[in-house]
Amino acid sequence: MKYKVIDLFAGCGGLLEGFMKAESYDVIASVEWEKDPLINLKNRLETRWKVKNADRKCLLMDIQQTEKLFKGWENDTKYGTHIGLDQLVSENGGVVDIIIGGPPCQAYSIAGRARDEKNMKEDYRNFLFESYLKVVNRYKPKIFIFENVPGILSAKPGEKKVTEMIYEEIEKIGYHITKDLKKLALLDLSNFGVPQVRKRVIILGVNKDYFNSPEEAVRYFYEEILVNYKKEKKVTLWNAIGDLPKLYPLSLECNKKSHSESEVQIKNHLPRYHNKRDIQIFKDLALDIELGINKYKSSEAKNQLYYERTGNKTNVHRYHVLQKHEPSTTIIAHLNKDGWRFIHPESIQGRSITVREAARLQSFSDSYEFITSQGSNYKMIGNAVPPEFSYRLAKALSRFLKETIK
Structure with missing residues (x-):
């Protein structure tokens, strides 16, 4: 049995790439609001992973338009026509095991806040997690993975920190994440075989219906499982690109x-x-x-x-x-x-x-061909989750589900 995955804020598929490589997952749908990354993801799913109906599984839509995303839309001037997530989930037996993804990070990034005269407090991207959680609440996966930059730990667009708002909203819909994110969820991906220093917050959320002790389960994942997927020796820049x-x-x-x-x-x-x-x-x-x-x-x-x-x-x-x-x-x-x-x-x-060197430093395989403009390729690679890390994450999550779910 393979776990069924919905991929949100998919980009060109860096996070999904590792899950596909892990061979324990099937993709139900990937949602992305920019055209060029989705073109590349669709091509990758078709050519490398031989996904049937990849065109139907790649949804070009702004996640904030949740009703359209769920029920489908027709003849939108920007997003075209699609049957929507509800239909895709139904065609996959109505079961979603895991939702993965991370909203655009600019509103949370410390550098972004420093450049913005209003400290990014009025940026709509501060609240894209709400749309993410609407999808989680609708399809009730067993777990979800929410990825973002370290700046999310200190971002405070209003009276509360973003992490406090996320925690409260997650609890309301029957899920749990640890409050100890800085200690447990802040990772340097260079420890997982990625040839770059890339610090990211990887938040695991668990459905309380499936776990007797959600906090213990989450801590077990970080402290006992994920740590075993680190790479003993770091990969250098020259290890990654020196042979080009x-x-x-x-x-x-x-x-x-x-x-x-x-x-x-x-x-x-x-x-x-x-x-x-x-x-x-x-x-x-x-x-x-x-x-x-x-x-x-x-x-x-x-x-x-x-x-x-x-x-x-x-x-x-x-x-x-x-x-x-x-x-x-x-x-x-x-x-x-x-x-x-x-x-x-x-x-x-x-x-x-070059684009290929950037892709290698992000741990994309040379078999991943980026087929849009050079500028778009650089941008989507820079925004991606490194596939080498996502592969190790996917393996760890597969083990976690097998060992802990009740």
């Missing part, structure tokens, strides 16, 4: 291309365009590390370099060279704007990372 073909700057630009393309064709391993100025900056920064000079180690030195080369001033350093023998820094959606904080460590290449 090198891409060198061209002496002359050709058709808006600044770098060579590899003779060995690897999907999505294409360099983005960089102008001559930026290529030289990237080379200088990487060479500074290679030679052990460390002239540009401080933020102040990087800001001065930025001013000298561009004529502009900044208080936030814009450059970062990735370190070969450490896990990467966190891959983020901002990669779709530029790659200045993701500079390749080899000075001879003088560039930022």
Whole structure:
């Protein structure tokens, strides 16, 4: 028997990818409100996982429109036509075992709050958890997984912290999560085989109807099961991308291309365009590390370099060279704007990372082909849950359900 899964805020399917690989789960539906990630997810379900009717199982819809999401919709100018979740659940025997997903993190992120003059307090994304829980309440899965950034632990859009509001709403609908989220649910995914430092809050919610002692069950999952799926040795950046073909700057630009393309064709391993100025900056920064000079180690030195080369001033350093023998820094959606904080460590290449390199640092298999624009691909990869972690999570949850459910 396989567990039936609904995937919310699915993106391009990073979280679902691990569950499919674990082979103990069948997907009922994936819901995503942006078109490009869903195009990629649908293609992946069809080509790699051989999911029948993948088109019907991939719902393009804003989760806030819950009635449409449940009952279906027709001829929407943005979201087209679909039969809705109720029909899909009915076709799968009316049983949902697990709901997975995490709302967009911008409203909870500390960096996002720092940039917003109102501290993100008026951002609607603060309350997307309410729509998530409406789906949980309707289909009553045995458990759910709610993933988000560490900033959710301190986010306070009103009088209460977001986590307090989530806890109260979850209790109202007959579920339980631990209040000890900082200790139990805050994880560094580099401990689970992901070649980047990526801290995330992974909240397990359990249906009280299925567990004699919900708090004990949740603690057992974190303290006794999930810890066994950690990887003993961390994967470095070079472990992940060191074997990829090198891409060198061209002496002359050709058709808006600044770098060579590899003779060995690897999907999505294409360099983005960089102008001559930026290529030289990237080379200088990487060479500074290679030679052990460390002239540009401080933020102040990087800001001065930025001013000298561009004529502009900044208080936030814009450059970062990735370190070969450490896990990467966190891959983020901002990669779709530029790659200045993701500079390749080899000075001879003088560039930022490719879509394939970003995907590998997020632990996507090379068999996952990203088929939309380069900018969209960077964005969805940065927003994704790393499949290597989600695979280990899925294995842990399968064991948890077998051992604890009454």
